Amino acid sequence: MTDRLRIAMAQANPILGDVAGNIKLAKEFRQEAEADGADLVVYPELFLSGYPPEDLVLKPSFIKAVDEAMTELAELTLDGGPAMLMSGPLMEDGHLHNSVCLLEKGKISAVRHKVKLPNYGVFDEVRVFEPGPLPGPIPFKGVRLGVMICEDMWFSDVAECLEETGAEMLIVPNGSPFDHEKGDARLNYAVERVMETELPLLYLNQIGGQDELVFDGGSFVLNKDRSLSVQMSCWKEDLLITDWARQEDDSWRCETQHLKDPGTSMERIYNAMVLGLKDYVNKNRFPGVVLGLSGGIDSALSAAVAVDALGADKVHCVMMPSKYTSQESLDDAAECANLLGTELDSISIVPAVDAYDTMLGGLFEGTEADITEENIQSRVRGVTLMAISNKFGKMVLTTGNKSEMSTGYATIYGDMCGGYSVLKDLYKTLCFDVSDWRNSNYCPIFLGPDGPVMPTNVITKPPSAELREDQKDEDSLPPYEVLDAILHALVEEEKSFAEIVAAGYDSETVSRIQHLLYIAEYKRRQAPPGVKITTRNFGRDRRYPITNGFRDKR
Numbered sequence: 001m002t003d004r005l006r007i008a009m010a011q012a013n014p015i016l017g018d019v020a021g022n023i024k025l026a027k028e029f030r031q032e033a034e035a036d037g038a039d040l041v042v043y044p045e046l047f048l049s050g051y052p053p054e055d056l057v058l059k060p061s062f063i064k065a066v067d068e069a070m071t072e073l074a075e076l077t078l079d080g081g082p083a084m085l086m087s088g089p090l091m092e093d094g095h096l097h098n099s100v101c102l103l104e105k106g107k108i109s110a111v112r113h114k115v116k117l118p119n120y121g122v123f124d125e126v127r128v129f130e131p132g133p134l135p136g137p138i139p140f141k142g143v144r145l146g147v148m149i150c151e152d153m154w155f156s157d158v159a160e161c162l163e164e165t166g167a168e169m170l171i172v173p174n175g176s177p178f179d180h181e182k183g184d185a186r187l188n189y190a191v192e193r194v195m196e197t198e199l200p201l202l203y204l205n206q207i208g209g210q211d212e213l214v215f216d217g218g219s220f221v222l223n224k225d226r227s228l229s230v231q232m233s234c235w236k237e238d239l240l241i242t243d244w245a246r247q248e249d250d251s252w253r254c255e256t257q258h259l260k261d262p263g264t265s266m267e268r269i270y271n272a273m274v275l276g277l278k279d280y281v282n283k284n285r286f287p288g289v290v291l292g293l294s295g296g297i298d299s300a301l302s303a304a305v306a307v308d309a310l311g312a313d314k315v316h317c318v319m320m321p322s323k324y325t326s327q328e329s330l331d332d333a334a335e336c337a338n339l340l341g342t343e344l345d346s347i348s349i350v351p352a353v354d355a356y357d358t359m360l361g362g363l364f365e366g367t368e369a370d371i372t373e374e375n376i377q378s379r380v381r382g383v384t385l386m387a388i389s390n391k392f393g394k395m396v397l398t399t400g401n402k403s404e405m406s407t408g409y410a411t412i413y414g415d416m417c418g419g420y421s422v423l424k425d426l427y428k429t430l431c432f433d434v435s436d437w438r439n440s441n442y443c444p445i446f447l448g449p450d451g452p453v454m455p456t457n458v459i460t461k462p463p464s465a466e467l468r469e470d471q472k473d474e475d476s477l478p479p480y481e482v483l484d485a486i487l488h489a490l491v492e493e494e495k496s497f498a499e500i501v502a503a504g505y506d507s508e509t510v511s512r513i514q515h516l517l518y519i520a521e522y523k524r525r526q527a528p529p530g531v532k533i534t535t536r537n538f539g540r541d542r543r544y545p546i547t548n549g550f551r552d553k554r
Helices: 018-037 053-059 060-079 150-154 157-164 182-197 265-283 299-312 327-340 350-365 371-392 404-406 428-440 456-460 478-492 496-502 506-520 521-523
Strands: 004-011 040-042 083-092 095-104 107-113 139-141 142-149 169-174 199-203 207-210 213-216 220-222 230-232 240-246 252-254 287-294 315-319 343-346 396-397
Touching: 004 018, 004 287, 018 040, 018 060, 018 083, 018 240, 053 060, 053 315, 053 327, 060 083, 060 107, 083 107, 083 169, 095 139, 107 139, 142 157, 150 157, 150 169, 150 182, 150 396, 169 182, 182 199, 182 220, 207 252, 207 265, 213 265, 230 240, 265 299, 265 428, 287 299, 299 315, 299 327, 299 396, 299 428, 299 456, 315 327, 315 371, 327 343, 327 371, 327 456, 371 396, 404 428, 404 478, 404 506, 428 478, 478 496, 478 506, 496 506, 506 521
Parallel strands: 004 040, 040 083, 142 169, 169 199, 287 315, 287 396, 315 343
Antiparallel strands: 004 240, 083 095, 095 107, 139 142, 199 220, 207 213, 220 230, 240 252
16 A cells, blocks of 8 residues: 555647547656656546547447557556556447546556536537446555546535545546636535545646637646645646645645646636637648738737737738728727737728629619618628638638627628637627736737737727718617626526516617527527637527527517
8 A cells, every 4th residue: 555646637638539649649748747757647538539529429430449549558558657547438338438447557457437427508428428337436556546527526426425435535537618607616516525525636627629618727636624735727738746645544635736826707718719719720720810800899809819829920810991991990900910910901892892782783773771781791801701711721710709699790601701700709898808908918828919919999999890881889789788788698697588677677678689689590500610708608508499489578
């Protein structure tokens, strides 16, 4: 029986489906851990496959590749180096599980399956995995390790079973995606499990972006007295060696003191957008992004995120003025590009819009100009950006925010045209707050400038799509402070019409916003993916029917 244990926490960024690449990454972390004398390396949930693998795990050849990878890594441990607590999808007796394997002495010495399969929000694990039985501890070097996989920690019975069957510490591999309210919840549930079992707990989360999801890391260790011994950095890969010692009462304690500041709310939101975009572009091997820079706050913030994620040389900004574009917008876009150090081209859409006016003139004769002509301008810009993307290979980055996507204040095949949206889950009021934060703050992971990234005027001037003379967003929508509060109640909280009106909002306004939210569903189904920020993003979190006759109040 050992009295000391050195555990390496591999806060890693696997690529979903790249089994060979994930093997290589696992070996690199293990090699570094071995140099530091680690006994065991712990990897995040479903590391070998990437997380969440969705229906990819239904492909037999993929499961075979993961199985072979697990065997290869197990054989590696014959070298006498550290053992690995490795995770991946595992087929056992005809049932597919989300599993963790202890790899040591050249073999898979123990297997544990995830018990609690989440089937809410962004999670669909019940669709593809079978739950495992309540687990017992895994013996390792005379220490009984209680392994819980991600969601297992959110319920008391798994930890209780491990404690009752002799576990001496709890280890929790995770693939826990970011939302701006989840950090405290993770820690609170971990504290509950520690209080219930009187066992220390090691919580390891993955890092990186996967389509709409972004994983923030922030791994930690709690001792049995609930003291926080380790808080790893968020938003970057890291390997941390933790030293554990058996105490006089036979319990275990983490002696490592490593506490990193997880950052403010605005910092976490901005970093989520940066990492989400960075990994979406790089993992899908795009050479960069192209976006329309209008002189407004949404495109300025999108450009800033893109430069911080990818570097200025991989961001191509295009100003596409119409006859309604103000000199103020031209100046603000130019200054924004200058602050960011990006390429900025100007392509007038006036000739193309005039051509459409001529082309449709006969059919539209006798009608008044309306939203139709406004949408033509937006769609011309979409075609222009897609042409640049096709010619030079950079992905079109859309710039719409959650307030617009909620109400349909966006043009399908126009400003919604593109491959990814970093503001998709960011309400307009939050766009202002995050922009203010970035103009005054900088983080080491950013590739953009240390200083202001947009003119102050972009943040303070009244928002406008500039699709007609003297247009302002508030011509068509309530003030964003009111709109976003109503939308948050409808989307995040699922409050009824009566509850929102009782909170002090105008009944006609609430009714109208609810109607706009529902009828815009068909647009959102055709929108590009974007970084999940809130508790209920459009897409994986919130799945509403397009054809929907329900209204709390008409």
